[in-house]
Amino acid sequence: MANLKEIRIRIDSTKNTQQITKAMKMVSAAKLRKAQHQIQNMRPYAVTLKGVIADIAATQKVSHPLMVKKANPKTVLLVVLTSDRGLCGGFNSGITKFADRYIAENKTRFEKIDFVFIGKRGIDYFARKGVKAVENFTKLDKDISFGFAHTIAGNLIAQFEKGHYDEIRLIYNEFKSAISQKVVCETILPVDIDVNSFNTGDTKIAADMIFDPSPELIIEDLLKKNFNLQVFRAMAESVASEHGARMTAMENASNNARDMINKLTLNYNKARQEKITTELTEIVSGAESLK
Amino acid sequence: MFKLNVLTPERKAVFDEEITEVTVPAYSGEMTILPGHASLITTLGTGILKYKIPGRDKVFKAVISWGYCEVVNGSVNVLAEFMQTPEEVNVETAKATLHTAENKLVTEVLTDAEYTQTVNEVDKAQAAINVVQQ
Numbered sequence: 001m002a003n004l005k006e007i008r009i010r011i012d013s014t015k016n017t018q019q020i021t022k023a024m025k026m027v028s029a030a031k032l033r034k035a036q037h038q039i040q041n042m043r044p045y046a047v048t049l050k051g052v053i054a055d056i057a058a059t060q061k062v063s064h065p066l067m068v069k070k071a072n073p074k075t076v077l078l079v080v081l082t083s084d085r086g087l088c089g090g091f092n093s094g095i096t097k098f099a100d101r102y103i104a105e106n107k108t109r110f111e112k113i114d115f116v117f118i119g120k121r122g123i124d125y126f127a128r129k130g131v132k133a134v135e136n137f138t139k140l141d142k143d144i145s146f147g148f149a150h151t152i153a154g155n156l157i158a159q160f161e162k163g164h165y166d167e168i169r170l171i172y173n174e175f176k177s178a179i180s181q182k183v184v185c186e187t188i189l190p191v192d193i194d195v196n197s198f199n200t201g202d203t204k205i206a207a208d209m210i211f212d213p214s215p216e217l218i219i220e221d222l223l224k225k226n227f228n229l230q231v232f233r234a235m236a237e238s239v240a241s242e243h244g245a246r247m248t249a250m251e252n253a254s255n256n257a258r259d260m261i262n263k264l265t266l267n268y269n270k271a272r273q274e275k276i277t278t279e280l281t282e283i284v285s286g287a288e289s290l291k
Numbered sequence: 292m293f294k295l296n297v298l299t300p301e302r303k304a305v306f307d308e309e310i311t312e313v314t315v316p317a318y319s320g321e322m323t324i325l326p327g328h329a330s331l332i333t334t335l336g337t338g339i340l341k342y343k344i345p346g347r348d349k350v351f352k353a354v355i356s357w358g359y360c361e362v363v364n365g366s367v368n369v370l371a372e373f374m375q376t377p378e379e380v381n382v383e384t385a386k387a388t389l390h391t392a393e394n395k396l397v398t399e400v401l402t403d404a405e406y407t408q409t410v411n412e413v414d415k416a417q418a419a420i421n422v423v424q425q
Contacts, residue, residue, distance in 0.1 A: 042301070044303060045299065045300050048298060048368065049370060146300050146301065158404075208330065209332060212317065212331065212332070213319075213333075218359070221334050225372065229300060
């Protein structure tokens with residue numbers, strides 16, 4: 001058994017670690033609440049915007065290149081959304097594994113798969129594997145702003161409009177709850193708006209609706225804005241998931257540290273008692289021998 | 292009287308507020324909507340949104356940047372990407388932004404995207420200054 005001093009040192013260092021993990025958990029919990037709030041606030045906006053696009057598309061019979069699906073997509077741009085920081089459990093490895101599998105499965109189906117990585121973890125991981133990206137983005141760790149999402153979305157839409165890609169897909173962690181995230185792969189361009197489902201229901205748009213400018217121009221504008229919003233939403237979800245994952249990971253780490261401290265304390269006490277017993281025996285036997 | 296809703300990606304700014312008139316920076320210029328307006332959809336530029344609540348003298352104002360506005364069944368729904376109330380505007384920063392953006396327009400060679408963005412910045416800063424000073 002290790003000597004008393006060694007155990008003491010280990011207990012102290014574990015306690016320090018526990019303090020750090022506890023603090024990180026608290027911080028993540030606070031950040032998670034903020035991120036969740038952001039998602040909730042965005043929802044009505046997103047729902048209204050999508051509804052209006054579908055309404056206009058259905059009633060005015062307008063279409064737009066951003067909405068047209070290709071029958072046989074040949075070139076695909078994969079946007080992989082990870083975090084900038086680690087210590088968040090399986091958050092990033094889930095994403096990178098999914099991306100790896102996606103590449104392996106679809107290598108033969110598409111002519112070209114290109115990548116855009118958002119988040120330092122993803123960039124580092126794929127750089128080690130020698131996968132080259134078209135573009136990299138970092139600094140996701142602070143509050144994500146609509147402006148940041150805007151820049152990325154603008155880049156993606158420009159690539160798509162130039163005809164470089166038939167499809168743009170986004171891999172990110174969808175926020176389910178504080179303790180669970182799901183890796184999802186969504187096709188974000190062309191925009192998938194189910195016009196038919198809106199056709200049957202009664203739309204809010206009257207026959208004599210005034211459009212200023214024309215429906216075609218409005219829908220183009222709305223589609224682009226909707227796309228920006230989709231990117232923003234995905235990023236918000238990802239950030240919320242990251243904090244959720246980190247919170248869970250830190251909770252586990254704190255629990256493990258507690259168990260470890262308990263075990264070490266038990267060992268420490270055992271060792272201390274043993275030492276006392278040995279000393280006592282020595283004293284008693286010493287006294288015996290003097291008689 | 293009719294209802295006004297203003298939504299932004301970051302919050303629900305105005306919700307079911309009963310108002311008597313609202314002015315928006317519409318696609319073809321500033322437009323005031325009064326009760327009984329025909330159904331309409333328009334996109335919004337950068338500018339100032341104003342509305343009047345009955346029984347109160349104050350005109351409520353806010354800077355908005357890009358959005359769309361629909362008038363349906365006697366209610367006005369505004370979706371704006373960016374919104375700032377006069378209380379949130381910092382005139383000093385707005386002036387600084389305006390200055391740098393204007394300089395950029397004059398001195399630098401910009402791509403189309405950069406140009407649009409900078410013009411938008413100028414508009415936004417100008418609207419922010421106006422909303423406070425008007």
